[in-house]
Amino acid sequence: MKLRINGQDHELDVAPGMPLLWVLRDKLRLTGTKYGCGIAQCGACTVQIDGQARRSCVTPAEAVEGSDIRTIEGLEGAAAEAVQAAWLALDVPQCGYCQSGQIMSAVALLEQQDSPSDQEIEGAMAGNLCRCNCYVRIRQAVRDAAQAKGEA
Ligand code: FES
Ligand code: FES
Numbered sequence: 001m002k003l004r005i006n007g008q009d010h011e012l013d014v015a016p017g018m019p020l021l022w023v024l025r026d027k028l029r030l031t032g033t034k035y036g037c038g039i040a041q042c043g044a045c046t047v048q049i050d051g052q053a054r055r056s057c058v059t060p061a062e063a064v065e066g067s068d069i070r071t072i073e074g075l076e077g078a079a080a081e082a083v084q085a086a087w088l089a090l091d092v093p094q095c096g097y098c099q100s101g102q103i104m105s106a107v108a109l110l111e112q113q114d115s116p117s118d119q120e121i122e123g124a125m126a127g128n129l130c131r132c133n134c135y136v137r138i139r140q141a142v143r144d145a146a147q148a149k150g151e152a
Contacts, residue, residue: 001013001014001061001062001065001066002024003061003064003065003069004066004067004068004069005024005028005069005070005071005074006029006030006069006070006071006073006074007074010028012027012028012061014027014061014062016060017060017062018060018061018152019056019057019058019059019060019061020047020056020057020059020060020061020064020069021033021035021045021057021059022061023061024047024056024071026148030071030073032071032072032100033045033046033047033071033072033074033100033101034097034098034100034101035055035057036057036097036098036101036129038056038057039057039058040055040057040058041064041129042098042101042103042120042128042129043055043098043101043102043103043105043127043128044097044098044100044128044129045057046068046100046101046102046104046105046127046128047069047070047071047072048068048070048071048104048106048107048108049064049068049069049070050067050068051068051070051075051108051111051112052108053091053104053108053109053124055127061113070104071104072104073098074101075103075104075107075113077107078149078152079107079110079111079129079145079149080107080146082110082145082146082149083106083107083110083141083142083145083152084103085145085148086141086144086145086148087099087103087141087145089138089141089144090137090140090141090144092134092136092137092138092141093132094130094132094134095131095132097130097131098128098130098131098132098134102125102130102138105124105127105128106124106125106138106141106142106145108120108124108130109121109124109125109142110130110142110145110146110149113146114146114150115146115147115150116141116142116146118143119134119141121139121143121146122139125138125139125142
């Protein structure tokens with residue numbers, strides 16, 4: 001199987017049905033993408049597939065052959081920079097476990113929409129749970145990043 005991840009092609013020997021998350025973490029050691037629930041309920045495993053936030057724990061690797069796969073290790077561009085800056089400025093993370101997934105969802109949103117409404121932010125981020133309950137800072141950081149990107 002050939003997967004394009006963070007701009008690089010990888011030839012991989014992958015068992016049929018293996019979730020993308022396992023390929024990323026166990027075969028490629030891209031451990032920034034986290035395993036939380038394994039059943040598409042927490043968002044810790046969020047990556048971008050052709051620019052869309054997707055749950056890698058329930059995405060079979062063979063389903064994304066030929067797609068552009070992006071993980072937290074490969075984030076770049078104006079939206080990613082704005083999100084990283086806002087996250088740092090607000091000191092968003094607590095334990096950090098959910099944060100890779102939160103950031104992947106936030107960047108996907110801001111790459112598609114320049115000034116999302118609070119409702120649109122809520123809709124885009126609702127599938128990313130945070131057991132440390134950092135939701136107020138996360139939502140504010142997305143708003144700040146959208147504003148900063150708009151002003152850049
Ligand atoms: S690990 Fe994929 S959504 Fe929880
Ligand atoms: S910062 Fe701990 S789970 Fe979100």
